[in-house]
Amino acid sequence: MTLAERCQKVMPPMALRATNLGITKGSGAYLYTEDGRKILDFGSGIAVCNLGHNHERVVEAAKKQMDSLIHGCHNLVYYEPYVKLAEELVARTGGNKMLYFSNSGAEANEGALKLAKYHTRRPAIISFTNSFHGRTIACASITGSNAGYRKYYEPLLPSVYFAEYPNLFRTPYKMVDGKCPREYMDQFDVMFHKLVDPSMVAAIILEPIQGEGGYIVPPVEWLQHVRKVCDEHGIMMIFDEVQTGFGRTGELYAYQTLGVEPDIFTTAKALGSGFPISAVIGKKEVMESWARGAHGGTFGGNPVSCAASLATLEVIDEENLLDYCKKTGQYFRDELTKLQAEFPDRIGEVRGVGMMNAIELVGEGNVPDAAFATQVSNKALEENLLLLTCGVDKNIVRFIPPINVKKEEIDEAIGILRKVMK
Numbered sequence: 001m002t003l004a005e006r007c008q009k010v011m012p013p014m015a016l017r018a019t020n021l022g023i024t025k026g027s028g029a030y031l032y033t034e035d036g037r038k039i040l041d042f043g044s045g046i047a048v049c050n051l052g053h054n055h056e057r058v059v060e061a062a063k064k065q066m067d068s069l070i071h072g073c074h075n076l077v078y079y080e081p082y083v084k085l086a087e088e089l090v091a092r093t094g095g096n097k098m099l100y101f102s103n104s105g106a107e108a109n110e111g112a113l114k115l116a117k118y119h120t121r122r123p124a125i126i127s128f129t130n131s132f133h134g135r136t137i138a139c140a141s142i143t144g145s146n147a148g149y150r151k152y153y154e155p156l157l158p159s160v161y162f163a164e165y166p167n168l169f170r171t172p173y174k175m176v177d178g179k180c181p182r183e184y185m186d187q188f189d190v191m192f193h194k195l196v197d198p199s200m201v202a203a204i205i206l207e208p209i210q211g212e213g214g215y216i217v218p219p220v221e222w223l224q225h226v227r228k229v230c231d232e233h234g235i236m237m238i239f240d241e242v243q244t245g246f247g248r249t250g251e252l253y254a255y256q257t258l259g260v261e262p263d264i265f266t267t268a269k270a271l272g273s274g275f276p277i278s279a280v281i282g283k284k285e286v287m288e289s290w291a292r293g294a295h296g297g298t299f300g301g302n303p304v305s306c307a308a309s310l311a312t313l314e315v316i317d318e319e320n321l322l323d324y325c326k327k328t329g330q331y332f333r334d335e336l337t338k339l340q341a342e343f344p345d346r347i348g349e350v351r352g353v354g355m356m357n358a359i360e361l362v363g364e365g366n367v368p369d370a371a372f373a374t375q376v377s378n379k380a381l382e383e384n385l386l387l388l389t390c391g392v393d394k395n396i397v398r399f400i401p402p403i404n405v406k407k408e409e410i411d412e413a414i415g416i417l418r419k420v421m422k
């Protein structure tokens with residue numbers, strides 16, 4: 001029996017995988033399967049293995065840490081990699097921050113919501129259409145990209161309001177000179193007038209670039225406007241940087257790439273290069289109001305995960321990977337744009353930042369073509385290229401290779417994509 005067959009006997013349908021690949025080894029941008037295939041992985045475990053699979057420095061750091069301490073419990077004691085990683089993250093995000101470690105993206109987002117409520121003493125949260133924030137009840141409550149994530153779990157967290165995230169490729173509003181339509185700015189006034197008084201709103205939470213919702217890059221002027229709304233009303237601006245964070249956009253965090261600073265942000269996925277770790281990072285004055293015991297957990301900031309994260313930062317520095325990610329990401333987008341010129345009726349848009357890129361696949365009249373996206377990713381896998389789809393209409397193919405992916409590997413992926421598009 002294959003791993004997939006064995007697994008499906010002991011796990012519910014809910015846990016079915018996107019592929020039937022049984023993996024025995026990962027190395028760099030490649031996965032190796034139980035039936036002897038070598039797969040070029042442009043998913044990186046959903047934006048987790050930013051240095052590629054099993055980077056030797058990460059493996060070495062984790063092994064070394066295991067020899068001295070595997071679990072300390074941050075409720076009880078202090079240990080070096082935990083403190084050092086916290087210091088590094090604070091220093092690399094402006095120095096005026098504090099942070100708290102958890103284990104997963106959803107757990108960090110829960111923490112961020114709790115912090116915003118605690119700090120402001122307000123009940124309401126504003127989230128966005130097409131968003132994805134995780135699978136816990138609170139995260140499902142603020143997720144607006146898939147009704148299936150909410151079905152049968154209601155009632156969810158109360159006092160959550162949804163605003164529209166600007167997807168300018170599919171906007172129903174009139175665009176002048178390529179600028180963000182006013183409606184996306186004005187919606188907050190309308191919401192505050194008709195639905196919820198701003199003095200009741202603890203937080204506006206958003207992905208600085210939407211992930212699962214379709215790799216949607218919002219206009220910076222809109223992000224600046226949301227910042228202004230938050231400042232005017234004492235609302236916490238929270239960025240969910242679970243997918244965008246830790247180098248993916250060419251800076252450590254997307255807020256640094258986009259130039260709009262939130263009050264609180266969350267980081268997970270790539271933070272531990274595959275070892276589970278996440279964090280809520282916030283402005284010092286906000287974090288300082290979070291009293292002892294107001295939030296917690298057992299495993300957050302595991303020593304091995306912290307050591308892996310520190311090794312990841314060292315490699316990012318030594319190999320100048322943020323710059324590399326920006327440059328190579330641009331090369332990748334240029335290649336995708338050439339592909340678009342070859343298939344102008346099928347690729348509606350090429351978009352992305354750094355090494356977080358996507359193509360929007362369309363049919364006649366620019367309509368989203370989910371079946372085509374599935375076909376492309378299935379055929380690509382037959383050719384040993386692993387691609388993920390996303391988007392509320394499931395017609396986006398996203399590319400999330402390691403941020404140190406080689407140009408030849410990009411060329412290999414583009415070659416396969418060209419072949420399957422044909």
Ligand SMILES: Cc1ncc(COP(=O)(O)O)c(C=O)c1O
Nearest residue numbers: 104105106132133134211242243
């Ligand atoms: C933007 C975003 N937020 C939150 C999450 C949830 O993270 P986790 O699966 O680690 O709980 C994800 C996962 O894909 C994500 O992409």
